[in-house]
Amino acid sequence: MSTLEEHVDVGVPIDTAWNSLHRVENYPSFVGGVRDVRTEEGGRAHLDIEAGGRAKGFDAEVSDRGRERVMEWHTTGGPDLAGSFSLHPIDRDHTRVQIRLEYDPATVREAFGGPKGFAQANAIERLVRSDLEQFKEYVERER
Secondary structure, eight states, X not given: OEEEEEEEEESSOHHHHHHHHHOGGGGGGTSTTEEEEXXXXXXXXXXXXEETTEEEEEEEEEEEETTTTEEEEEEESSSXXXXXXXXXXXXXXXXXXXXXXXXXXXXHHHHHOOOOHHHHHHHHHHHHHHHHHHHHHHHHHHO
């Protein structure tokens, strides 16, 4: 498994950022390739995505530790992906949003296509960085 960690500082209070992360139906507004998200019973969500010219759907289980401001997720039924968002207050009006993504490079390539090896790691890092910047714009605009 490979692990990627990135963060972005947003100009909103921690509760605002936390609430925005929990509105998964809005993920298409800031997560590249996500076309639709539907929440389901029991902390589950279904995501329809397009990546590498391929349309795919997958299910994820989401759980959170509200007091710690950590939301964890993992796919069910493939591709095998897991991650977490953790929020840390910087001050009253600013929050650090950190993402941790765990993935198997071979599985990602098989499911979504794209480059191999180092080029793939760079592509995933750019995508995650872009999604974080889009989240920053989204949450600050929605404030």
